[in-house]
Amino acid sequence: MKIFKAFKNDSWIKPFLGKYRNSLFWALILGVSTFFCAGALMFNSGYLISRSASLPENILLVYVPIVLTRAFGISRPVFKYLERLTSHNWVLKLTSELRLKLYKVLEKDAAFFKNDYQTGNILGLLSEDINHIQNLYLRTVFPTVIAWLLYIFIVVALGYFSLWFALVMLLLFAVLLILLPLWSIVVNGVRQEKQKQMRHQLYTELTDNVLGISDWIFSQRSLSYARRHEDFERKLQETTQKIKNFNHKRDFLAQLVFCLIAIALLIWTSGYFPGNHGGQANWIAAFVLAIFPLIDAFAPLSDAAQETNVYQDSIVRLNQLQDGRKEQLSSLRPALKVTAPFTVEIKHLDFHYADSNKQIIKGLDLKIVNGEKIAILGRSGSGKSTLASLIRGDLRPSGGIVSLNHKKTYLFGDTISDYIGVIHQAPYLFNTTIRNNLSIGNEKASEQDLWDVLDRVGLKKMILDLPEKMDTLVDEAGLRFSGGERHRLALARILLKNVPIIILDEPTVSLDPVTEQKLIETFITELQGKTLIWITHHLQGLSLMDQVIFLEDGKLQMSGNPQELVQSNGHYRKLLAIDQGL
Structure with a gap:
């Protein structure tokens, strides 16, 4: 056995x-x-x-x-x-x-x-x-x-x-002791393995799609997902019923x-x-x-x-x-350092998790040169966030290479934060003062540096109006601030850190259109000259990008300059019309 x-x-x-x-x-x-x-x-x-x-x-x-x-x-x-x-x-x-x-x-x-x-x-x-x-x-x-x-x-x-x-x-x-137990293992063993795999897949897809429910709504495919989920549930119930009938x-x-x-x-x-x-x-x-x-x-x-x-x-x-940890430790080297100009290069990239056969990224090739602004589009589960993690070195490719100046990003270790910064959907603010939350970006920043960066992100007036200014305590997770204000504080950290490459991981997904547009304009203005990698499912603000790529099931389905795509790509025009509510 x-x-x-x-x-x-x-x-x-x-x-x-x-x-x-x-x-x-x-x-x-x-x-x-x-x-x-x-x-x-x-x-x-x-x-x-x-x-x-x-x-x-x-x-x-x-x-x-x-x-x-x-x-x-x-x-x-x-x-x-x-x-x-x-x-x-x-x-x-x-x-x-x-x-x-x-x-x-x-x-x-x-x-x-x-x-x-x-x-x-x-x-x-x-x-x-x-x-x-x-x-x-x-x-x-x-x-x-x-x-x-x-x-x-x-x-x-x-x-x-x-x-x-x-x-x-x-x-x-x-x-009772030998024959029936062996019969159960042989007959129901296959069914239980199938049931286990189906539950695993159902749980994984349900988690991904709940987290990306806005993508389904945006693409007007919510009913399609519901039907797909119900069909999968039905197959799982059929397998479970067969196990019960045998028992x-x-x-x-x-x-x-x-x-x-x-x-x-x-x-x-x-x-x-x-x-x-x-x-x-x-x-x-x-x-x-x-x-x-x-x-x-x-x-x-x-x-x-x-x-x-x-x-x-x-x-x-x-x-x-x-065992897995020992294998990974043996392949790691001391942290690497590189100098400007900074180029991110992706060659024949494949990725899947070791505990899953599902290929998330498949044969992707991409080059992001110094100072380029690129937008990565795709529905939930298409591999956008996984690609961002691979670029930052948080994940190791299953195949192919992701490099920064010809050095594999996963080998940089903690020093990758000196080169690549990330602003997530829900930036986290710690239960301490505004000053301490900003200083995470640069502990050596002076008082004037902090006020200057607050002015750049449009928060100086708001902070000055607070009774204790920058010594005001921030609630756990920054819940006293609006979504746009939390993103601006996260941007202030990035500016203090002064990293050359910024990943924006759907930072405007939960904001209203007016706040979203203002925040996009702030990002573009204040991050001028830096390499900008923007992961989004909205097309608002994409006209400011140098390049747009569209991922579907881990593959590159569409890429090009946004102005050129409007003229030459019908699929892009359709997405643009949906995003604008036309």
Whole structure:
């Protein structure tokens, strides 16, 4: 099985098995004791009822079964409680240390994970994988080991009375313990893998499209997306229903096997324990009733086995974290430095996340020369923001090259911020003074420098009107400022930093048309002479750009000067008309 292969080279789970082996041992013993007491309770109860119905000559003949019934009746819930307490305590110790280890890895190496995982998948790694490990033990390992121990005990105990009947039970219980679980893995394993991939794709696309809902509305394709989403949901539900239907059929077969076991016990006890005055009936009831509590031990095994298809990926992902980091560290070099003029060059660029086969950028070629103003258009999911991250070196290409003055951008490390600045959709302002928020751009900036840059971005008058001027505290995330004011403060930081290349990642997406136009004009005026890379889905202000490119599914579909595109490209004219509401 794949789960055993995943465990073979595991460095996350196995070290803790030895560390907490005593708790693991007692959890299994208590689990077996719980089912033993349940079976023994029914065995004694069946014998006691039958023996009492046959009018025993002396009450002492049923005194021992009475005492044992009471003892097993009390022991069963006690052992069950202790087993749950011990097993959950063991699992919680294990998972708490795994979470601590995972958070330490993520905290130390967060910069590397964005190359391999999308945001939604990192969240999934944090929220699901450790929980899967927890369920692996509580819902698969513990029940399976306990069932095997009971299986051995039952066969050995029946072998004491009858070897041939023990062999019959060996085969019947093997159907429940081996055949049905393997059948579940083979048949439902493929469906579960398909279900998992569909859920992964659905979650990723839903996240991307919710974040870019304005693109869908702008392109007038919201109904198209809704239909596409509903169709995908329908296919996922069909796969899920097939899994449920198979489980119902398999569970029905399991119940038939239990029925055969009960009938076999009925026939065997009728012949093996003959006697008068109800002696035969006493043992028939005892043995047959004892089998019913064991249904709870063997029935869940098929579900437990097929769930290993889910758990194995979590184990593999956890073990790949540090391996992937070592590979990336080995390829990194000391931070690079380059001098003006600055040229960004993209050659045969391909990109996909390591945990996904979806190609986000495909064979892209682009050159951005010093001082050029370029706009990158495209709907949500077309690769615009990914391209910006690749240009800034936040992501490493899967193929091809992204370079700044012939040096790969991902090799610059933190020094890339000396060359490329970014203004995002929602610039973040820290819960400190306006002065400190500005000084992030240049800690050596003087008081006059700060006032000058505020004047350049059109905020000087507003700041002067505040009671404490630049010493006014900014609320967390800058919520006391409007969207346009937050973008102007972000621009002030960039101007203080004085980087030669600026990426504007849809900074006007949430602004009203008047504020948007004023902000665009401020950007163009104050960033004159710098290389400007503007990611947008609006066409407002594009006439001020030197070059416009349009991405579709990670490929370059259209490029050229905006004035030339208006004259020669019908698709561009159509987009322009839609943007203007014509």
